[in-house]
Amino acid sequence: MTPLLELRGLTRAYGSLTAVDHVDLAVLPGERHALIGPNGAGKSTLFATVAGTLPATGGNVVFDGHDVTALAESERARRGLLRTYQHSSLFLDCSVLDNVALAVQRVHRVAHRFDRAARRFRRTEAEACRHLESVGLAGRAGDRASALSHGERRQLEVAMVLAAQPSLVMFDEPTAGMSAAETERFAELVERLPDDLTLLIVEHDLDVVFRLADRVTVLHLGRVLATGTPQEIQADDEVRRAYLGSARAEELFTGGL
Amino acid sequence: MERAEAGATEVTRSSPRRLVLAGAVLAVLVAVPVVLGAYPVTTMTRMLAFAVLVLSVDLLTGVAGLPTLGQAAYFGAGAYTAVLVGLHLTSDAMAQVAAGLVAGLVAAAATGWVAVRARGIVFLMLTLAIGESVHQVADTWSAVGGSNGLAGMPPISLFGSPLLASGFVYWWVLAVAIAVFAGVALVVRSPYGRTLRGVRDNEARMRALGYRPALARYGVFCLAGAVAGAGGALWVAQARFVSPGDLGFEVAALALLSVVIGGAGSLWGPCLGAALVLLVRDNLSASIGGHGPLVLGLVFVAVVFLMPRGLAGAGRGKGPRRGRGKGRGKERPS
Numbered sequence: 206m207t208p209l210l211e212l213r214g215l216t217r218a219y220g221s222l223t224a225v226d227h228v229d230l231a232v233l234p235g236e237r238h239a240l241i242g243p244n245g246a247g248k249s250t251l252f253a254t255v256a257g258t259l260p261a262t263g264g265n266v267v268f269d270g271h272d273v274t275a276l277a278e279s280e281r282a283r284r285g286l287l288r289t290y291q292h293s294s295l296f297l298d299c300s301v302l303d304n305v306a307l308a309v310q311r312v313h314r315v316a317h318r319f320d321r322a323a324r325r326f327r328r329t330e331a332e333a334c335r336h337l338e339s340v341g342l343a344g345r346a347g348d349r350a351s352a353l354s355h356g357e358r359r360q361l362e363v364a365m366v367l368a369a370q371p372s373l374v375m376f377d378e379p380t381a382g383m384s385a386a387e388t389e390r391f392a393e394l395v396e397r398l399p400d401d402l403t404l405l406i407v408e409h410d411l412d413v414v415f416r417l418a419d420r421v422t423v424l425h426l427g428r429v430l431a432t433g434t435p436q437e438i439q440a441d442d443e444v445r446r447a448y449l450g451s452a453r454a455e456e457l458f459t460g461g462l
Numbered sequence: 463m464e465r466a467e468a469g470a471t472e473v474t475r476s477s478p479r480r481l482v483l484a485g486a487v488l489a490v491l492v493a494v495p496v497v498l499g500a501y502p503v504t505t506m507t508r509m510l511a512f513a514v515l516v517l518s519v520d521l522l523t524g525v526a527g528l529p530t531l532g533q534a535a536y537f538g539a540g541a542y543t544a545v546l547v548g549l550h551l552t553s554d555a556m557a558q559v560a561a562g563l564v565a566g567l568v569a570a571a572a573t574g575w576v577a578v579r580a581r582g583i584v585f586l587m588l589t590l591a592i593g594e595s596v597h598q599v600a601d602t603w604s605a606v607g608g609s610n611g612l613a614g615m616p617p618i619s620l621f622g623s624p625l626l627a628s629g630f631v632y633w634w635v636l637a638v639a640i641a642v643f644a645g646v647a648l649v650v651r652s653p654y655g656r657t658l659r660g661v662r663d664n665e666a667r668m669r670a671l672g673y674r675p676a677l678a679r680y681g682v683f684c685l686a687g688a689v690a691g692a693g694g695a696l697w698v699a700q701a702r703f704v705s706p707g708d709l710g711f712e713v714a715a716l717a718l719l720s721v722v723i724g725g726a727g728s729l730w731g732p733c734l735g736a737a738l739v740l741l742v743r744d745n746l747s748a749s750i751g752g753h754g755p756l757v758l759g760l761v762f763v764a765v766v767f768l769m770p771r772g773l774a775g776a777g778r779g780k781g782p783r784r785g786r787g788k789g790r791g792k793e794r795p796s
Contacts, residue, residue: 282672
């Protein structure tokens with residue numbers, strides 16, 4: 206199977222600091238791929254470089270058979286490569302419905318129409334409501350996004366990304382700062398996503414990683430340390446040393462399984 | 463510019479009470495020439511034309527989050543075009559407004575792409591530069607009268623009959639102003655208005671959703687140029703004269719001041735602000751020994767301190783809008 210997303214020697218340097226160092230990675234269609242690594246491993250930089258938020262300083266990003274390295278972030282998003290943000294990035298002064306509708310109306314190609322009021326674009330509004338329902342926020346459509354709790358904001362973020370009709374979604378630490386209940390709800394939400402949707406997840410919570418991921422890539426000091434199934438990764442001595450460094454590894458890896 | 467103010471643009475449905483209020487205001491506006499004498503009527507005609515300019519500033523500042531000092535240039539482009547049309551082609555009022563609108567649109571389309579790549583202070587300075595350049599051109603170009611401007615425009619006519627009485631000119635200007643107001647309100651409520659609010663609130667996120675923010679800003683810049691151009695044509699429909707002073711920095715600054723006083727993002731607030739600003743500058747100033755600008759300055763300071771969301775935000779409860787929780791989505795000033 207040809208990978209949906211392929212990174213070939215992807216490099217991102219800030220001056221003399223190489224945050225992402227010749228990373229090769231392949232994500233297959235429909236796969237749930239997790240990216241883990243200690244703080245400062247370059248996960249967020251890698252993410253931003255793949256999404257196009259940051260330009261790469263070397264290597265290539267191949268998405269859906271096309272080299273997208275030179276494309277702007279908005280163009281990658283139009284091709285179905287969508288990302289979320291580590292800290293919820295919403296339109297706080299707009300209504301919850303508006304947040305999702307912004308994603309839908311771009312897909313429906315009505316984002317620049319001003320011949321009718323937005324609510325008269327029934328197909329767009331209905332689709333936006335459907336996405337809100339799917340993350341359990343239907344009752345809050347009319348509220349301002351700034352009125353949502355942290356967990357609700359993350360749910361809204363998921364609805365927004367899905368409404369943009371992605372073929373690959375990159376979640377940047379989706380459960381950061383969530384309560385245990387919210388994390389559980391998020392994991393269920395991801396498990397319910399359609400099978401053909403490809404996911405690349407950066408996550409600190411290893412319970413979530415080993416629950417959701419088909420394959421795991423470990424990043425250390427900007428390089429790929431190992432890639433494999435959750436079982437292989439947990440058994441990998443080098444990963445234990447680099448990632449956890451101590452006997453606490455045992456507790457962390459076995460704790461939630 | 464506090465952005466929470468601008469969030470007030472989440473206009474959706476009109477409540478019956480607001481419809482009644484709007485109807486009453488409209489009835490009063492229509493009745494003005496019947497009740498008042500010629501001088502107050504011409505004053506109000508100027509206010510209406512100026513309010514159209516202010517609407518264009520509000521579209522950029524309040525809805526799209528782009529404070530601007532350049533709209534007077536497009537206002538001037540519309541005014542000069544309308545006078546030229548009136549002098550050389552036709553006195554038909556509709557043709558003049560259409561010409562002014564197109565002139566504003568074309569001028570904004572020609573100059574806007576430079577400005578919309580930037581935001582915030584840089585955008586403000588770029589629009590100021592555009593405004594000053596156009597002012598300079600109008601001041602020195604002899605084909606448009608140089609610093610003397612263009613005078614002697616014949617009275618406008620509608621369906622072949624000239625509108626000589628100030629009341630008829632007022633009604634014409636009122637009709638166009640209402641149409642422009644409705645048009646801007648439609649833009650604010652449309653999917654494009656939503657796109658603009660998105661760009662205003664979080665440009666990076668818009669890019670991640672596949673939008674090109676600069677393109678969205680360019681579109682609204684052109685629209686605002688067209689609105690300002692129409693305003694310019696209305697201005698000269700009453701004045702029948704245009705000079706470089708009509709598109710100077712002072713006009714641009716007063717327009718932005720009106721938006722701040724009225725409440726950026728609301729539509730009726732800035733219109734009220736426009737009326738207040740012109741009233742102080744043109745009418746009160748004489749009776750208080752020419753201290754109009756001082757009064758305007760005091761009004762501005764008072765509004766910023768007492769009503770941070772402008773006239774439109776006053777009376778809607780005190781305290782910050784942000785984070786007040788549920789139910790706020792139901793407040794819908796516009």
